[in-house]
Amino acid sequence: MSEHEQDRNAVINRVLEERKHQPGALLPILHGIQDALGYVPREAIAQIAQALNLSRAEIHGVVSFYHHFRTSPPGRHTVYLCRAESCQSMGANQLVEHAKAILGVDFHETTRDGAYTLEPIYCLGNCACSPAMMIDEETYGRVTPERFEEVVSSVKEVTA
């Protein structure tokens, strides 16, 4: 087992120990793992199943049901573009096209340099400031194509 895998297992075990006794523990566990690792590794499914005394199919069913959970690592930053009605009324569709062109990826894909994963999202509750997007956990409002480029590149510089 590589060092990386050992670290990953340690994280998964820690989350399981902390959360498995809560009533309805599965979502809190999946959030804990994804918050720490950026995704829910497929290998974690067997461990979770064992800890909760459920079948692997049941865990897989839950992971795959929710849009938020992912089973492959995202880019260093995840860019969520709102596609909902309010944002559409303020040009979200054009923004989506622009973002895809600038980043060179489609939804659910990661840029070749590993910097950004592009995801659609359905409402950020920022409908008074449409169109909206979120990068990691920061929300941005009134996102014009220019502001999109500005924000996306500033995020990359700061933490990449």
Add this chain to the structure above:
Amino acid sequence: MSVRVYIPRDSSALSLGAESVASAVAVEAARRRADITIVRNGSRGLYWLEPMVEVETVQGRVAYGPVTMKDVAALFDAGFLHGGPHALSLGPTGKIPYLQKQERLTFARVGITDPLSLADYAAHDGWKGLRAALAMQGAAAVKQVTESGLRGRGGAAFPAGIKWKTVLDTSADQKYVVCNADEGDSGTYSDRMIMEGDPYVLIEGMAIAGITVGATQGYIYVRSEYPHSCRVLAEAIALARTSGHLGPDVLGSGKAFDLEVRKGAGAYICGEETSMLESLEGKRGMVRFKPPLPAIAGLFGKPTVINNVITLASLPIIFAQGAAHYRDFGMGKSRGTLPIQLAGNLKYCGLVEKAFGVTLRELLYDYGGGSASGRPIRAVQVGGPLGAYLPEQQFDTPLDYEAFAAIGAMVGHGGIVAFDDTVDMAAMARYAMEFCAIESCGKCTPCRIGSTRGVEVIDHIVAGRERDKNIALLEDLCDTMINGSLCALGGMTPFPVQSALKYFPNDFRSSLNRKVA
């Protein structure tokens, strides 16, 4: 004396740069040795003015906005700490007409107080409702809710008192209160504003519900798209526990009530109450058959009160001031106030809390100021992605559950999204079906398959393929979804589609035919 400067920490204000404004104000104040205290308040809900900075002066609070980082030095030069004039000056906050004309009951404190300050909350009438509820028997408390006329603000508008009575009357070793904070409807953000701007009012409302029906544990199911709300709530719950407003002995009453925040995971369907219960139990968010009602067998099979954030946050004022005070606002069977959220293509988007009865036109033009683009408003969607699209001739409808139902629309959670005349209504109808296909839990066939077929049929219509036949097919499909779906997702997705087809039929012609027409 230290001057209090208010800079919102509401997500939307942050999305427009409030954090950098707050840092700039702190840095500038330090540089000038000005003695200030920065309070990170909720938003007043005047979003075209955010980030809106307020200063407490001898004349009361005065506002400046929208403030950017670059304006900060000039504001200090203009003496804004004493209300000095500046191009961004908005005068006394309370005199801004948009705010002055509102009837803020549920939102009474939002934007005014420091959301996490227990002292602030108590000083602004906080916990009075809970104290009143603690002094009542369960049946009397339920009566209070029934008499207030409060109906579920999540969208279904079911009388809250009836739900509560069922839970109160069902005996069980454990009962729960679940707050539905899965605010997934586009155009809505009032739940978020409460959670971030006045979290204690929600905590107090849930404690009132718990104490009344005999539930000792509550869960707030917050969508994962609201990470900031989750953080504020968790912090507020921890503080309310240390102050004895939550825990094994609420305010020394000997009654227990505690709360936990649970994060959703990006599934719109989990705003449907039974699907939310499944999710809380750690399962796929599959809709349950009813009966049994959640009030009898809900979370983990126990009697459960499920209410939306706004419903629960309206309880403290109902209990503090009495049912009659609340009931005296409103019209017909829609009593009290509704926090309306103006969104989309409007000049002045924001939170407008008004008694029921205000018309759509007043909201769109008197408050909203018309479209942001300056073009005519062509269609309005009220009540989220499952709400009908309304044309201009229906703008005089008053916001009232029954009046909206009468025109085939719904008030829902009070979100209003405006579109200008560049909107393609066939595309919006297609999007409604597409959204349903993405978000369907898959349990019932009309929703799971109907939504995908809906997208295909609309594509055929717009492409001009066997148009009349396909329109008939689409109408038939809508009918099947409405009558055959298990829950509101499949059952109401046809509303935006049918209304688009009814009021904007030309948008469904192929682009070639549209030019000819």
